[in-house]
Amino acid sequence: MSATQILLSQATQISQGAEAAIYKGRLSDSGLDEEDVLLKYRFHKGYRHPTLDASLTKARVAGEARALLKCLRADVNVPAVRMVDALEGVLGIEWINGKSVRFLLGGGAEDEEVTEEMADGENLPEDATEELEDQLLEYNVSSDEVMTMIGTEIAKMHLADVIHGDLTTSNMMLRLPSPSPSNKTELVLIDFGLAYISTLVEDKAVDLYVLERAFSSTHPASEPLFAGVLKAYEIRMGKEWKAISRRLDDVRLRGRKRSMVG
Amino acid sequence: MEVYRYQQFPSHLATVHVALFDNVTNADELHARLIRASTLTGSEGETEREAVNFAFIDARLIASIQHLKAAVYHAILAATQGGLKTKSVHSEIIWTLNPTNNITEALRRYGVSASSSSLFVVRVDRPLDGLVERLSTIVHGTLVPLDSLKDMTNWDTIKKHYKLNDEPAIRNAAGDKDVERRKIDRIVTSSVATKIVMG
Numbered sequence: 453m454s455a456t457q458i459l460l461s462q463a464t465q466i467s468q469g470a471e472a473a474i475y476k477g478r479l480s481d482s483g484l485d486e487e488d489v490l491l492k493y494r495f496h497k498g499y500r501h502p503t504l505d506a507s508l509t510k511a512r513v514a515g516e517a518r519a520l521l522k523c524l525r526a527d528v529n530v531p532a533v534r535m536v537d538a539l540e541g542v543l544g545i546e547w548i549n550g551k552s553v554r555f556l557l558g559g560g561a562e563d564e565e566v567t568e569e570m571a572d573g574e575n576l577p578e579d580a581t582e583e584l585e586d587q588l589l590e591y592n593v594s595s596d597e598v599m600t601m602i603g604t605e606i607a608k609m610h611l612a613d614v615i616h617g618d619l620t621t622s623n624m625m626l627r628l629p630s631p632s633p634s635n636k637t638e639l640v641l642i643d644f645g646l647a648y649i650s651t652l653v654e655d656k657a658v659d660l661y662v663l664e665r666a667f668s669s670t671h672p673a674s675e676p677l678f679a680g681v682l683k684a685y686e687i688r689m690g691k692e693w694k695a696i697s698r699r700l701d702d703v704r705l706r707g708r709k710r711s712m713v714g
Numbered sequence: 715m716e717v718y719r720y721q722q723f724p725s726h727l728a729t730v731h732v733a734l735f736d737n738v739t740n741a742d743e744l745h746a747r748l749i750r751a752s753t754l755t756g757s758e759g760e761t762e763r764e765a766v767n768f769a770f771i772d773a774r775l776i777a778s779i780q781h782l783k784a785a786v787y788h789a790i791l792a793a794t795q796g797g798l799k800t801k802s803v804h805s806e807i808i809w810t811l812n813p814t815n816n817i818t819e820a821l822r823r824y825g826v827s828a829s830s831s832s833l834f835v836v837r838v839d840r841p842l843d844g845l846v847e848r849l850s851t852i853v854h855g856t857l858v859p860l861d862s863l864k865d866m867t868n869w870d871t872i873k874k875h876y877k878l879n880d881e882p883a884i885r886n887a888a889g890d891k892d893v894e895r896r897k898i899d900r901i902v903t904s905s906v907a908t909k910i911v912m913g
């Protein structure tokens with residue numbers, strides 16, 4: 453068994469998707485100060501030809517690592533990279549101590565069945581807002597502040613020409629205030645598995661549109677919330693905002709995909 | 715000295731010994747000795763190479779222990795996968811620390827040089843006894859705890875080598891030294907960790 457396979461076998465699996473499995477582990481088993489790392493394992497896909505599978509996995513692990521590094525340089529809050537094994541398809545990143553924005557805004561955990569939430573009669577809109585503020589209390593931020601942080605982080609990312617590709621409230625976390633790194637709650641963008649580099653206004657507008665749709669499908673009465681995101685985004689983007697705003701209006705009319713007719 | 719164990723690696727690469735020396739007085743001799751060891755032939759060469767079979771790293775260019783450990787980890791990983799770009803796991807650590815692929819440049823910048831006064835000494839092996847005594851005959855200096863690094867790092871040189879001066883992460887820190895250093899550390903540690911896929 454390869455070193456990285458042994459590493460995974462000693463780690464705890466915490467979730468599993470179609471593309472990758474997520475583990476919590478430690479690179480070294482000595483030293484009291486040894487920190488936890490999150491290991492994202494793009495496992496072998498039996499339905500693909502082995503050669504194609506290996507090259508796709510390698511390219512995607514490398515792409516994700518590169519996007520994270522570019523974001524770190526651009527001052528976007530993202531997890532730092534701890535290890536990469538492109539041959540085995542494993543990316544090890546810093547463990548973020550906190551919860552997803554989706555969860556904190558009362559959108560439920562991702563795995564939760566929608567029907568369950570509906571059946572739960574206590575989740576009336578008014579109560580939900582109160583509940584939400586309770587959950588955010590631990591982080592010492594209001595929901596408006598969270599929206600501002602989201603808009604600012606996305607703007608910093610777009611200014612560096614990184615397109616996330618899958619912006620949802622599940623792919624954003626609030627990191628608990630702790631002595632390090634900054635003593636205040638930070639919003640951290642995660643999952644750069646679909647990220648790519650682009651300078652196009654179209655790609656940035658679609659990135660925002662995807663998030664807008666994610667907001668409206670997971671969080672009831674999200675319009676004022678998303679308006680807060682856009683406001684902060686506009687301020688940070690400066691003169692680049694106008695073109696993106698105009699394009700976002702177009703995208704809203706036609707959807708994510710451009711018409712290729714004609 | 716600290717010892718880190720990595721169960722996932724084969725036993726001859728699973729134990730990492732890290733010592734930090736300050737007030738090193740024989741850096742130039744050590745540098746000359748390493749060069750000589752590499753050119754000696756026969757059994758004399760074997761013995762001498764084993765005697766100095768360590769990675770000697772200039773501590774001024776190391777941002778944190780995390781940074782150093784990331785380089786060590788990827789050097790060992792490369793060794794287990796037959797992917798070493800240099801001759802040994804120890805020289806690979808030094809190569810991994812440098813942002814470019816140039817081996818000579820990496821050794822010149824990150825290895826021991828005449829101007830080094832603080833040194834990390836790293837040995838990747840099975841658990842070894844009596845290493846501190848052995849090292850004290852090779853490196854003339856004071857053995858200090860690893861957290862003494864915080865007074866040794868030369869942040870300006872790190873920023874220069876990694877071309878960080880114009881990056882938003884540094885500009886946004888707006889001169890706040892603590893924030894800036896934390897960000898530099900995150901960037902260089904992540905750069906070292908991703909080096910094998912950047913090429």
